Amino acid sequence: MDKTDRLILTRLQRDASLSVADLAEQVGVSKSACWRRIQKLEDQGIIRGQVTLLDPVAVGLSLTVFISMKTNQHNREWATQFRDVVEGIPGVLEVYRMGGDIDYLIKAVVADMPGYDSLYQELIKADLFDVTASFVMESIKETSELPL
Structure with a gap:
């Protein structure tokens, strides 16, 4: 895992809804290179999944x-x-x-x-x-x- 992978992971941890185009622009690589890196990180099990975080109070679990x-x-x-x-x-x-x-x-x-x-x-x-x-x-x- 290199510096670019770490940047991708850091950005995805903050906002997994980023498009590949936006993510690629933020980390300074092409869309295809960014997509390949994400796929590799998923295949390696480093990215385990993507979720939506909810506010527990807002859903009645205070x-x-x-x-x-x-x-x-x-x-x-x-x-x-x-x-x-x-x-x-x-x-x-x-x-x-x-x-x-x-x-x-x-x-x-x-x-x-x-x-x-x-x-x-x-x-x-x-x-x-x-x-x-x-x-x-x-x-x-x-x-x-x-x-x-």
Whole structure:
């Protein structure tokens, strides 16, 4: 990946709706060269997809929650069950297996506290040992842009 690829990726991270012509002009290459580079970055798996980012409050999901959890079961069967449970919950945005004091960290969005309770009721189907929730009061920085 060279400097031009990094420029293309930086611009696409900020606005994936840019036309190839506009993107090519911004990074100083021809449209065909820009298109070939984008295709190569997609083929290599560097570009995983393109999405539209929504304002959660505007779509009625005003409560963001980070859920820390521990389990007593560190085996493949439990991990598969846990994966199936969290993949089936629409409000769950991100799930991480962690090192340190907690085993898993989940980021989720819900409409309100009853919405969190519903999510929690689905989550505990995974047979968890300890669950702690922290609710976001203010988002100070939020980005999906990787520093290239």
